[in-house]
Amino acid sequence: MIVGTNNIVKDIETVFKNYKIFEPVELTYSQYSNVDIQCNNLVKLSSNKRIEEIKTAIINKLQQNNLVENVSFAGNNFINLSLSKEYLIKNMSVNLSELNNDKKSILIDYGGPNIGKSLHVGHLRTLNIGRSIYKINEIAGNNVTSDIHLGDWGMPIALILAYIKKMKLRISKLKHTDLETIYPDATELADNDEDFYEEAKQISKKLNKKDAELIKEWKIIYDVSVENIKKLLDKLGHRFDWFYGESDVVAEAKIVINEAKSKDKILDDNGAFLSKEISDPPILLTKSDGSYLYLTTDLGTVYFREKNADFDKYLYVVDQRQSNHFIQLFKTVKYFELSESDFTHISYGTVNGKDNKPLKTRDGGVYKLEELLDDVKAELLKKNKNEMLVEQLANSILTYSDLLPSRNQNYKFDIEKFVDINGKTGIYLQYAQVRAKKILDQSYKSNKNINYDNLNNDERSLMFEISKLPYYFFNSLDRNEPHHLAEYGYNLSQIFNSFYTNNKIFSESVSEQDTSKRLSLVRSFYSTIHIVFDSLGIKPVDEM
């Protein structure tokens, strides 16, 4: 959507109608620097006998439109438009929420850490993409709720409890760092020791029956782990409206299965329940021993959410390797009639190392998110000694470099590239907005009665780029793809930087009129880039 162009579209359509052409006119941004906007509708009408007449009529009509500065035609009848000063002034700031006339209530399921393990590199993208989609929807005036959906139930937890029991560890002394070794050790033991595995299964069953003694132990693990998770999330600037997990939907999962059975939508095959009719091969809902699967828990979660709120849309921001799971989940939700809302899996690729494989530590181990943050900080500290600032910049880098590649792609994590102040980086954007802030801090001039006559190229380009915010914003919103805004933030900053380099603001040689005009452009840039920051979930720093 190119904001503020309705009247231009209408004018062209009016001319078309006079020539019995009935089709919607579409405008796009031009890739040529001497043209602002293009219309391609005439290209396929090139063989129309009255094409020259139509073109003249378009010129005559648009010459009277005060949003258009100039109309011309390229070789194959592209209509090229430059926008007028009036257009640029009008679109220096917009209310994005007012432009969204289809407000929705949305649940975003993202993050999804498991309480037996620390947050690792694999959680980076769900957190960044999830938060950005949350923010974008919030700015668009949608009603958004985030739910972290903790992995806090089932076999992983049972394995930890079984291990603690077997090794006679003092659970009251448990620290989160212990969990880092307990869980991998317990999984390994279960692979080699059948009795141990059986024991864990019994524990899992008892947990599902909410055995009081076991729940007490589970709660200790939960508290130790969640406290640690929350601390790190806070450091990374993440907060959730709902902090529910798999443990909250045990009863609901049972209800879903029982209701489906009573509606005869499940087939009992050797004790394993499969939903029939909708899928071939059928979807496995419970194991032959009656225990629940990842899918069963997610069905229970849908039931839980439907019971507690009223969402038009559910978005699941989860690794693309789980896409099959979500296909099955959404199919089953509809088949069981659990919800009439829209369900979307927002998938994403992996963060890779230099070898193009998912990023690991140097010795091939799990790369913890906390370590990654520390490594970025260490890299920054090589050039900047201000610890507070480094803390904030590290977050900008981890977020911006993660949101810049389209989410469907894998990308390579390259610390040196990501901290380059002259590159396409979070630091570059921060630097531009700090520059603007410094200028604004020096002046109290109001925005009123500004004369925008005689715009030079830098000023005009900056105004035009500012007017593009809604286009990129709604691209990101409609496709759940933050990278459009990440890309825009860089282009906008670049154009601002050339404007800044080529144009003095406070100088004897600059007229008062130009000072006011340029200040208003800086102000408009500043608020626009802040909307971009906010949309991406990046906090602007105050100084650098």
Ligand code: ARG
């Ligand atoms: N805990 C899961 C995992 O680590 C992610 C949860 C994603 N959300 C969901 N509703 N399934 O793979």
